[in-house]
Amino acid sequence: MIGSIFHIIVPWAGAVLVAFLFYRSVASLAGQYTFAQIGVGFLGDFRISEGFAYVFGGGGVVYGMKHRKLHGDNLERMAGRIAELEKLLDAKRSSSRLTPRGKTRPEDKQ
Amino acid sequence: MTPLQNFTEALHLVMGLLAVWVLVFKLCRDYRIDALRDRLFALRDNLFDYAAEGEVQFDDPAYFKLRGLINSLIRFAHRLTFTRFLMGFLFTAWKGSEAYGNVLQEWQTAVEALPAEKQKKLNEIHSAALVMVVRHLVTGSPIMVFCLVIFAISAALNGLTKKLLQSFTERLIPQLNALQIQAIVADAADRQTSRAEPVLVH
Numbered sequence: 001m002i003g004s005i006f007h008i009i010v011p012w013a014g015a016v017l018v019a020f021l022f023y024r025s026v027a028s029l030a031g032q033y034t035f036a037q038i039g040v041g042f043l044g045d046f047r048i049s050e051g052f053a054y055v056f057g058g059g060g061v062v063y064g065m066k067h068r069k070l071h072g073d074n075l076e077r078m079a080g081r082i083a084e085l086e087k088l089l090d091a092k093r094s095s096s097r098l099t100p101r102g103k104t105r106p107e108d109k110q
Numbered sequence: 111m112t113p114l115q116n117f118t119e120a121l122h123l124v125m126g127l128l129a130v131w132v133l134v135f136k137l138c139r140d141y142r143i144d145a146l147r148d149r150l151f152a153l154r155d156n157l158f159d160y161a162a163e164g165e166v167q168f169d170d171p172a173y174f175k176l177r178g179l180i181n182s183l184i185r186f187a188h189r190l191t192f193t194r195f196l197m198g199f200l201f202t203a204w205k206g207s208e209a210y211g212n213v214l215q216e217w218q219t220a221v222e223a224l225p226a227e228k229q230k231k232l233n234e235i236h237s238a239a240l241v242m243v244v245r246h247l248v249t250g251s252p253i254m255v256f257c258l259v260i261f262a263i264s265a266a267l268n269g270l271t272k273k274l275l276q277s278f279t280e281r282l283i284p285q286l287n288a289l290q291i292q293a294i295v296a297d298a299a300d301r302q303t304s305r306a307e308p309v310l311v312h
Contacts, residue, residue: 006193011135018127025120033114045118057129064137071144086158090168094177096154096184102147104188 072101139250146187146246150239154180157235165228171220172232179217180239190243192251 029038079100087093099105157177160166166173183190221229248254279286 007191011131014131014135018124018131021120021127022124025117025124029113029117033117037114038117041114042118042121045115045122050122061133061137064141068140068144089162090158092169092174094174094181096147096151096181098147098185102144104143104185108185109188 072103075102076100142246142250143187146190146242147184149242150180150184150187153235153238153242154184157232160231160235165231166224170224172217172224172228175213175217175220176232176236179214179236183239183243187246190246192247192254195247 033041079102083093083095097105097108154177157173157180161168161173168174221232224232248258
């Protein structure tokens with residue numbers, strides 16, 4: 001219970017801190033600039049090197065997620081067959097009780 | 111720098127921080143859990159192959175209890191964290207290890223009933239599972255990484271100091287022999303002269 005609370009507090013405290021930093025930076029501009037000016041300023045400040053960094057980072061995330069999906073698909077396709085074959089030797093074969101894609105079941109998450 | 115430039119800089123920073131947040135608390139966390147589960151699945155396959163070769167029966171408690179343990183670790187891999195480890199450690203210190211029942215003891219008893227080489231193999235699989243869990247705990251916690259680094263440095267220094275002392279001692283053996291002989295001669299001489307004196311008890 002305490003462990004679960006700790007694992008909720010730490011990431012969300014980080015998210016709240018980021019949101020607070022964003023709020024402070026917006027609040028400092030209140031009444032001075034329009035959203036259009038801010039948008040143009042933000043895009044105008046964009047350097048090509050930064051653009052490549054964002055593309056690289058975003059591309060890496062997309063690549064990782066695609067690979068993860070492929071892994072899940074593969075697991076779903078193979079796990080059933082392996083279990084059936086193993087049951088021929090071990091009729092009382094016990095399972096890890098994960099989902100067919102190898103993920104935590106919703107009722108086990110807490 | 112104008113206030114607008116300051117703001118766009120801050121916006122870039124916030125976007126970067128958000129990306130890092132998603133990377134650390136979502137993507138990396140999910141990957142680490144999947145990686146641990148994959149390694150444990152491979153270990154469970156090893157155990158199955160060992161039983162399939164006829165080395166141990168599928169209905170032997172030493173087999174199915176160990177398989178059950180690995181299954182539990184796979185199922186609850188998302189709960190294997192430093193915080194829970196710490197809580198468990200404190201709970202065990204407070205209540206004693208009996209609080210967790212005798213599940214592991216039952217497995218250990220079943221293993222002890224097997225021949226020695228089979229005991230060795232099953233204990234190796236059990237140890238490998240624990241090493242995987244410890245590796246998962248250490249790599250997931252900055253505190254554990256720090257503790258491991260300190261432990262590694264102290265172990266390395268300790269080993270190095272011992273080796274240095276040993277090789278230094280080997281170099282000094284002729285001088286040490288003389289020292290030892292002097293001590294033996296002095297002791298023998300002292301015993302000769304003190305024969306008539308009363309015995310001292312320390």
